[in-house]
Amino acid sequence: MNSIERLTAAVNFQRPDRVPVIAQVFGHAATVAGVPLGEYVRKGEILARCQIQALQKYDYDAVFALMDTSVETEAAGSVLTYRADQYPSVRLYALSNVTDLDGLSVPDPHRAGRMPELLEAARILRREVGDDVLVVGCVLGPMTLATQLLGIEAALYLAIDEPERFSCLLDFATEIVIQFGIAQIEAGAHLPIVFNPSASPAVVPYQFFREIELPRLRKVFATFKQAGAVANWLHIAGPAEPILSLYPQAEVDIANIDYEVDPLDAQRALPEICLDGNIKSFAFVEATPDMIADESSRLMNLFANRGGFIMSSGCEIPPESRPENIAAMVAAARERR
Amino acid sequence: MSTPVDPLVNALLDGDQIQAIAEARRLRDTGIENERIVTDGIEVAMEQLDGKCTMEQFNLLEIMLVGRAVMGVIKELYPSGVPPLHTKGTIVMASPEGDVHDLGKNVLKAVLTAKAYHVVDCGKDCPIERLIGAAEREGVLAVAVSGLMTSLMPQVRQIRDKMTKRGLGHIKIMAGGAALKQASAESLNVDFVAQTAFDGARYLDQIAGGAHEQH
Numbered sequence: 001m002n003s004i005e006r007l008t009a010a011v012n013f014q015r016p017d018r019v020p021v022i023a024q025v026f027g028h029a030a031t032v033a034g035v036p037l038g039e040y041v042r043k044g045e046i047l048a049r050c051q052i053q054a055l056q057k058y059d060y061d062a063v064f065a066l067m068d069t070s071v072e073t074e075a076a077g078s079v080l081t082y083r084a085d086q087y088p089s090v091r092l093y094a095l096s097n098v099t100d101l102d103g104l105s106v107p108d109p110h111r112a113g114r115m116p117e118l119l120e121a122a123r124i125l126r127r128e129v130g131d132d133v134l135v136v137g138c139v140l141g142p143m144t145l146a147t148q149l150l151g152i153e154a155a156l157y158l159a160i161d162e163p164e165r166f167s168c169l170l171d172f173a174t175e176i177v178i179q180f181g182i183a184q185i186e187a188g189a190h191l192p193i194v195f196n197p198s199a200s201p202a203v204v205p206y207q208f209f210r211e212i213e214l215p216r217l218r219k220v221f222a223t224f225k226q227a228g229a230v231a232n233w234l235h236i237a238g239p240a241e242p243i244l245s246l247y248p249q250a251e252v253d254i255a256n257i258d259y260e261v262d263p264l265d266a267q268r269a270l271p272e273i274c275l276d277g278n279i280k281s282f283a284f285v286e287a288t289p290d291m292i293a294d295e296s297s298r299l300m301n302l303f304a305n306r307g308g309f310i311m312s313s314g315c316e317i318p319p320e321s322r323p324e325n326i327a328a329m330v331a332a333a334r335e336r337r
Numbered sequence: 338m339s340t341p342v343d344p345l346v347n348a349l350l351d352g353d354q355i356q357a358i359a360e361a362r363r364l365r366d367t368g369i370e371n372e373r374i375v376t377d378g379i380e381v382a383m384e385q386l387d388g389k390c391t392m393e394q395f396n397l398l399e400i401m402l403v404g405r406a407v408m409g410v411i412k413e414l415y416p417s418g419v420p421p422l423h424t425k426g427t428i429v430m431a432s433p434e435g436d437v438h439d440l441g442k443n444v445l446k447a448v449l450t451a452k453a454y455h456v457v458d459c460g461k462d463c464p465i466e467r468l469i470g471a472a473e474r475e476g477v478l479a480v481a482v483s484g485l486m487t488s489l490m491p492q493v494r495q496i497r498d499k500m501t502k503r504g505l506g507h508i509k510i511m512a513g514g515a516a517l518k519q520a521s522a523e524s525l526n527v528d529f530v531a532q533t534a535f536d537g538a539r540y541l542d543q544i545a546g547g548a549h550e551q552h
Binding site: 205 | 352358396397398399401402405437438440443486488489515516519520526
């Protein structure tokens with residue numbers, strides 16, 4: 001089986017030739033290639049080259065056309081601060097001084113900010129790996145993008161103080177997410193992962209997610225499937241267990257679980273949905289290869305009878321991670337049948 | 338048994354800033370002193386919220402709303418910015434240099450202020466030297482650093498040595514935030530790693546209690 005066939009088997013609860021393994025290597029690919037992170041997140045060609053090098057080094061099942069969490073908000077007008085060795089951050093939020101949320105225009109993914117560079121990365125990666133390895137693009141979830149357009153404190157207070165305006169903000173964010181995701185699929189991504197940390201129960205209550213975010217996620221994923229996404233992959237970091245049972249309503253095919261979620265609880269909440277996770281991200285910096293191998297084996301044992309599992313980290317593998325720890329997770333999956 | 342301060346407690350726990358300020362004004366108009374409004378109103382509300390958080394039934398939105406209501410009431414009671422009379426101690430806090438995320442720090446600030454600590458906020462993207470300088474100047478009980486990025490860890494590890502060199506080795510160091518909370522206190526070379534703002538407040542309550550006993 002190639003990587004796509006292996007992942008498809010896991011998503012459909014069929015038996016793959018081995019447990020698929022996706023290391024959530026984003027900026028770490030720059031570290032591997034000796035490229036400053038500040039360059040990696042600005043040039044699609046550089047990002048793609050680094051991702052291919054990391055794929056050759058680790059031999060896992062997916063590559064990522066993913067820069068950081070500020071791509072969409074920058075395209076919508078936010079001002080970022082770039083640093084040589086870190087991900088960029090928002091210095092001035094696009095909508096911090098905007099009073100009329102109705103008249104906003106959705107940025108064109110082919111022209112705005114770094115969006116074209118990310119599309120270029122997806123295009124190159126797909127050309128390089130074809131349909132052998134999964135090419136994963138990335139969009140923020142509507143709630144997370146809303147917090148990136150306005151700042152998280154202002155966005156959360158708006159949700160309570162002026163719910164109708166907040167609803168307009170979320171609809172605007174949803175439209176950006178949809179347009180950017182479709183462009184990624186057209187450029188070559190097999191799917192865009194929906195990265196949505198601000199929708200975590202650590203940030204907003206269960207009811208907020210169910211009533212406000214879930215309908216928009218449903219729309220996003222339905223559109224992506226229609227545009228040709230091979231699967232719907234939702235990534236909500238943190239203690240997401242209380243909302244997992246709602247994922248089927250958004251037609252999620254792959255659910256990421258962070259280290260704060262008990263894999264057995266996740267299995268109970270999502271008996272028919274493929275899970276990926278959930279080694280603690282920081283363990284890739286601090287732990288030893290033996291510890292990572294043991295944890296990988298423990299996880300694969302938990303899923304041995306059930307299937308529907310992708311070996312992975314709970315969230316991003318930090319850029320400064322020890323390469324031997326990533327290799328240990330991949331080896332654990334590859335050596336197990 | 339209900340008390341005249343209960344409506345304030347309820348308004349604070351509801352995160353209703355407007356109602357909470359109105360209740361605080363009402364209490365003051367009936368002759369209740371500011372200090373009692375703080376101890377019987379704000380501190381009681383924070384204890385109840387603390388209990389809820391211990392049961393892991395909390396989220397950032399709720400805490401932010403309660404924090405905003407608390408800060409609104411404190412501003413109403415002490416418009417010149419003078420803190421409540423009996424502080425439990427002074428805490429200096431920051432998000433280290435390179436981290437421009439300060440939401441977690443701001444939540445901790447609201448919680449500690451409501452629990453009668455005097456908080457010196459050095460802001461985000463703060464060089465360690467500035468944080469230590471503030472700790473030295475203010476005579477603090479503890480320094481608190483919040484971080485969202487694992488790449489900050491080397492900076493955090495340096496705090497103790499730098500403080501010790503300046504004769505500040507007795508000051509406790511606490512770390513928290515989405516990235517830092519994944520590490521152990523030992524690996525960060527700090528005294529405590531807080532999983533939540535309330536977890537951090539409980540730790541500070543312990544050392545504040547110890548400091549008071551020594552006096």
